[in-house]
Structure formats: structure tokens, C-alpha cells
């Protein structure tokens with residue numbers, strides 16, 4: 001295989017990428033020439049075309065209408081704008097579902113979901129797959145070698161599932177591959193409970209709606225299968241494209257921490273990781289949540305640059321109440337992605353739609369036209385990115401890793417556990433925030449990652465853990481690493497069976513502590529630091545005993561709440577509750593001290609994000625007030641060309657991109 005395709009394939013000649021989804025089929029062709037002119041004026045160099053064009057490309061079964069797309073591709077080539085060409089398979093035309101209803105998905109109640117919206121396909125339908133591959137093959141044959149074609153965009157926001165008979169058959173085949181025989185499946189699913197023993201493969205079904213709680217291992221395997229079934233759809237399209245255009249990289253757009261697809265497994269199958277991300281303007285945690293999503297994308301690409309495929313210039317339309325972005329917010333959020341490893345900053349979408357379900361979604365060219373405040377900001381941002389071209393390809397070095405696992409997420413959040421209030425994504429964010437506030441860069445990693453390069457590894461929750469991964473975490477700490485483990489970790493094995501004995505059984509030795517009861521609480525509990533002072537925790541406590549670990553904090557009613565253990569050459573922390581943010585910040589600060597890790601800058605003002613990418617330091621003020629940030633070295637602000645020294649003052653929503661002098 002030749003050198004791996006990646007963002008460098010696109011940015012090598014173009015620098016940072018800037019653009020958006022371009023849906024010219026929604027507009028008369030007279031508008032297209034103006035589009036190209038406006039795009040050039042805004043510095044746009046990448047557009048995503050054709051995501052929802054199946055009905056236009058194949059107006060009736062087997063027909064092909066590529067003429068309009070030929071003209072779009074030629075127009076973009078003439079304007080010097082690269083095309084991220086989408087396979088149109090996320091939304092089949094009505095004729096597919098009308099003629100062949102078996103291609104339509106079925107929900108857990110057995111109800112078929114119809115066309116009239118989007119995403120209406122069954123991932124396991126042989127006919128859907130056949131028709132999808134046919135249009136993808138013709139698309140690839142037609143545009144292979146076209147000068148505008150720079151990137152393939154497969155499908156869109158994969159996350160479908162289906163409970164039809166085809167899916168049930170595919171689920172059984174998947175289970176057969178996993179377990180080999182029915183006795184092994186019965187054992188893994190624990191079917192002696194509630195008289196669920198299967199006597200024949202044909203009895204095994206998807207977890208359809210049932211009178212009461214569904215078998216947790218059946219449910220877990222179903223989630224594994226759904227991710228794999230969609231991945232098989234993706235792979236089939238990818239293989240068609242790769243065969244015909246081996247030099248064109250391939251991506252599909254993730255949606256941050258999105259539960260239905262195991263993004264670790266998916267990212268390994270694509271050339272470029274890309275993400276759709278829409279921060280909630282009313283959520284005070286949005287800047288940290290967004291940073292976490294960006295770090296996840298960088299982690300999915302194992303540190304390589306990624307592409308922000310979709311963001312909004314202002315309001316979205318799909319929340320109940322949609323706040324616009326104030327002036328400067330568009331730029332702030334886009335540069336935040338750049339700071340955290342994105343080499344391309346794109347939007348949904350170029351021109352605001354007049355019709356359809358997203359007609360109130362903001363765009364790069366609003367309904368009011370290009371002579372507007374919003375479009376002026378878009379244009380200024382695109383032009384400004386040229387000053388930051390040197391950032392492309394630069395790494396975001398991190399000495400801290402956070403472990404996150406989709407399988408454990410699925411297993412944790414099933415019904416029938418001690419508390420529904422302990423959730424994997426919330427725990428991840430809770431442990432991420434104090435690192436973000438301190439300007440500490442974090443890599444998101446899967447539980448089987450090589451941890452040897454990290455000084456600190458944080459495991460906010462790992463409810464399901466394999467023996468091998470638990471042993472690796474143990475070896476990491478014993479070998480000199482600093483390990484922080486959050487509550488309700490190490491509870492079940494890969495079959496979601498409880499690990500018996502004192503918990504967390506596979507991590508007990510390295511943590512130097514163990515527990516015997518999970519004890520959720522109605523509200524808050526008080527805790528005392530061993531060195532004096534108190535804090536509150538909430539929702540969750542565990543009845544723990546120290547077995548060599550020191551008790552850093554205890555519950556006011558007695559028993560360790562936070563433990564720290566010298567394990568071999570390293571240190572292992574265990575947090576047996578959900579501390580208030582300030583207390584989790586204190587635990588984080590102590591673990592960082594154990595690891596000898598410092599943030600990008602000391603004493604960051606609240607709301608200011610600091611992150612280093614390559615030699616450049618990004619400072620982003622997410623707060624409502626001006627902020628002054630002391631910087632250690634004289635620098636040049638790449639955005640303004642001005643010299644910076646001593647104290648950098650940032651207005652609300654302002655950004656500085658500082659390159660040290662000399």
C-alpha cells in the first residue's frame with residue numbers, strides 16, 4: 001500500500017480547508033454561477049455535494065441523470081473549488097420503499113418507518129444494499145479522474161437500525177459467528193434467567209418490544225450488531241470507491257459522542273475522520289463539551305488532522321428553541337476546532353434552503369442574501385484562515401489520555417441497574433472539564449490503546465472491561481503511570497456478566513482498595529478531605545475498604561470516598577462517588593501533580609481555553625467578559641500580525657493565535 005491517504009492529501013495544495021455542504025439541486029441553475037463567485041470571494045476551497053441526491057441521480061429504478069452533477073462538478077473545477085462528493089445512500093428515493101417495502105426499516109414494535117423524511121433504509125436489506133452499490137458504482141465510474149473530485153463522503157450520519165425479518169436473520173448470522181453454537185449463546189446470554197433458553201436458532205430474534213426488561217446481553221449484542229451492520233454498508237461502498245479511485249481519500253461524518261456506532265471500529269476503516277458538531281448555545285458547558293468532541297475526533301484518527309464537516313453559522317432548526325450565534329461566535333467555534341486538530345472547517349450548508357425540513361437552519365448565505373452581517377462574517381473568516389495556513393498538519397501533543405469505550409457505554413446504560421443517573425458520556429465530560437479548564441491537552445483513546453506515552457490516564461467509567469484491558473491498565477500504573485478510575489468501573493465482563501468478589505474485581509490489586517455495595521443516594525452527601533475541608537458529592541456512593549491505598553477523602557458517614565494507591569512505580573486513584581466539580585478539580589490537580597503534567601498556561605482565567613498546536617498557542621475567550629492572560633514568551637499573533645508580550649487581553653469571543661518569536 002502507498003503512503004496513507006489523509007487530510008494532507010487535500011491540504012497539501014490548498015492549505016486549510018473552508019467550505020460547506022453545497023446543494024445546488026435545490027436551486028435553478030441561474031443561481032449556480034453566483035454561488036461560485038461568492039464562494040471564491042469567501043475563500044471557499046471545499047464543498048460537499050450530493051449527500052441527498054439519490055432521487056435526482058436515479059429518478060426511477062435503473063435510470064441515471066448525471067447531467068446536472070456534471071455541470072456542478074465542472075463549475076467547481078473551473079472555480080478552483082474541490083468537491084467532497086457524497087454517495088447518496090443515506091436517503092433512498094420514494095420509489096425504493098414504495099416498490100420494495102422490505103427496504104424500509106422496522107422499529108422495535110414491528111412498525112415500518114416510511115419515506116417522507118430521510119434515513120429510511122434497513123441496513124440488512126439485500127435489495128437496499130444492491131441498489132446502493134449500483135448507484136455508488138456508477139457515480140465512481142463517472143467521476144473518477146474528474147479534476148474537482150478530492151474526497152469521498154460515504155452516506156451521512158450513520159445510526160440506523162431495523163428489527164425486520166432480514167435484520168433478524170442477519171443478527172442470527174452475526175451471533176453464530178460470535179458464539180458458534182446455541183449452547184454458547186445461551187451461556188453468554190444467561191438464558192437460565194426468566195426461562196429464556198433457546199432451543200433452536202430460528203427462535204432468536206432482535207430485542208423487539210417486550211413486556212419488561214430485555215435480556216441485557218441480548219441487548220448488548222444487538223448494539224454491537226447494529227454498529228457492525230452499518231459498518232458493513234459503509235465498507236461495501238468504500239471498497240467500490242477505493243477500487244475505482246485509489247488516490248481519493250474516503251470519509252463519513254460522525255456526530256461526536258454518538259452512541260449507535262462504535263467510532264473506534266469505524267475510524268479504522270476510513271482515511272479521514274470527520275465530524276458534524278452543533279454546540280448548544282444555551283449550555284454553559286458547550287465550550288468544554290465541544291473541546292471533548294474535537295479531541296475525540298483527533299483520537300479517532302490517532303492524532304492525525306481531521307475535518308469538521310458540518311457546523312452551523314448561526315442557529316440550527318432542530319432544537320425546540322434555537323438561539324442564534326452572536327457576532328464572533330462563528331469564528332470562535334471554528335477556530336476552536338482548528339486549535340484541536342481540524343484542518344478543515346465546513347458548514348451545513350452553503351445557501352439556506354427555501355423548502356424542506358431544514359429551511360430554518362442557518363447557512364453561509366442566509367435567506368436575506370450575501371449582503372448581510374452573517375455572510376460578511378463567513379467571508380471574513382474564510383479569508384482570515386489563509387493567515388493560519390502554517391497550522392495545517394501540526395500535531396496537538398498530549399500527555400494525558402482518557403479512556404472511552406462504546407461497548408462499555410452500551411452495557412452501562414441498560415435498564416435495571418443501581419441508578420439510571422450514572423451515565424458514561426456525563427462521566428467522561430465531568431472528568432474532562434477540570435483538565436480543559438487547566439489547559440491540559442487530552443487524547444481520547446480506546447481501552448486497548450498503547451498507554452506508554454502518557455503520564456496520566458483517566459478512566460471516568462469502564463463498567464465493562466475485559467481481563468486483558470484491565471491487566472493493561474494495571475501494568476500501566478505499576479510501570480510508573482498515574483491512573484485515575486471513576487466509580488462503577490470493572491463491574492462486568494464482555495458478556496455483561498457481573499464479576500463476582502469484591503469490586504472492582506479486575507482492578508482491585510492496582511487500586512489497593514475494594515468495595516462490597518453500590519449505594520446510590522437520594523441527593524447530596526458530604527465528604528471530608530483527609531487534610532481538612534469538606535466537599536459535596538451526589539447520586540452515587542460505594543461501600544469501600546482501603547487495602548493498601550490511602551484514604552484521600554471519606555464520606556461523612558464513614559468509609560473511603562477517594563483513594564490513592566502507590567502501585568509499583570506508579571499511582572492509582574479511585575473515586576467511589578460523583579464529586580462536585582470543584583472537588584473533582586482538586587482530585588484532577590493532585591493527579592496531574594503526581595504525573596508531573598502542567599497545562600498550556602498556569603492560572604487561566606475562567607472561560608479561557610488554551611491549547612497548543614505545533615508551536616502555536618491558541619487562546620480562546622468563551623466567557624462573557626474581557627480576559628487578560630499572562631503569556632510566558634514574546635509572540636506574534638498570526639491573526640493580527642501584532643506583537644504580544646506579557647499580558648494578552650481578549651474581548652469576549654476573541655481569539656489569539658500566538659507564534660513565539662525566534
Ligand SMILES: [Zn+2]
Nearest residue numbers: 122162164167
Ligand atoms: Zn430491516
